[in-house]
Amino acid sequence: MNRDDLKKILSDVKDGIIEIDDAVNSLKDIPYKDLHFAKLDYHRALRVGYPEVVFTEGKDIEHLRRILIDMLNRDANILATRMSEEVFENIKDISENMIYNKIARICIINPKDVEKVGKVAVVTGGTADIKVAEEAAITLEAFGNNVERVYDVGVAGIHRLFLNLDKIRDANCIVAVAGMEGALPSVVAGLVDVPVIAVPTSVGYGANFNGLSALLTMLNSCAAGISVVNIDNGFGAGYLASMINKGFTKNGGER
Template sequence: MSNSMEDILNQIRDGKLDVEQGMDKLRDLPFQDIGHTKIDHHRRLRNGFPEVVYGAGKSPEQVADIFMHMHTRNNVLVTRASKEMAEHIRSLFPDVKYNSMANTLTYVENKITYSKGTVAIITAGTSDLSVAEEAKVTCEILGSHATIISDIGVAGIHRLFDRIDEIRKATVLIVIAGMEGALSSVIGGLVHQPLIAVPTSVGYGANFSGLSALLGMLTSCASGVTVVNIDNGFGAACAACKITRLIE
């Protein structure tokens, strides 16, 4: 049996497949091979989010080629986009937005439907803002309202208590910290919401480019703290958005 989308849809129309059987087949189809990249157009159908382009390591020309094939079907997010890449893409697609703090490129083709849940993105220091911005941009294009609460780390813990009521109103928390990564444990002991901790590479030598924060978060005394990889604001945002979608 042919695996093309057209054949599957024709079989549904002709009654050879019921709708449920057709959906099962369509979940794994199709991808588009453009030589250097195989674009997964049906990722949204399988897991709720379209494919996101990881810009690091790709040339501006490669990302532009991917953009050309993606932008008419789905909203597009490129993470870890360099300034050079942004300038090249925007010369071809003027409606693309570049966030220089987040290092992201976004293009909205389809109207974004927002979930009822909200995400609070909390940073220990101003130096963590690039990761926070990446998380915020990701939340917004995936359909979750997000706000950033910055520079309330444990070195001045009174700043945290000044914002705790606001923090407790959010559906999901993303807590971003470098150095020893203690902020996620402190907040984890004060709130009931799901908490996703993001270690950052911010810190002095013994921080080992984020390893100390990662290990601190993984060994958190606060129960229920979930940890993503170092500087992975994108991954934290994806997890948060899946949680907010459960809110009715």
């Protein structure tokens, strides 16, 4: 339930369209619905503007099915992250209306048409970083943001970045995804006047330490205007970028 849903319920009560008891029934699961093994936060969109997202990795299949079915019964637009193909095969029967992206490992269940605003550029150092970048990009699109994808423009061939700067600079926020030494966000942040969200990936050889070297590089960047999320956390980067982009657009920003 979001703010618009709550306003409609209150307006319908005021206008006599629905009874008070029916309105109370609609609100009964605020602040959450208790399934014992999970507490579904149907109040979240009302509080923070975005609904609860389901992290699927590690969940028991039957628990996951019950969570998703309960959300479907509320006609929710469900974003389910870190979903393997095996898990998708086990839950795809719950709805005929699903979009699954095996690269991003994201499933959107019962997708709604969402008006998209502003623009976020999602940039990668290499092709191997795309699975994390796509997690960010699809999260952004699901939350109503226009996305410009600029892939494989890392510092090893920095001319590729320079030749795509116009597209990158046209965004209200930038998600920069890189593994190896993780230098891309620092370079990008020195060339733009908008926030850069750095995403270290676990792509790299042994001394990359599964993304730790990239994470430390990004945390130690001398370029200002960078925030850093956890290793491979495309979803977290997309969520934060959406908040920045929508805040910029809401306040009348144009580029």
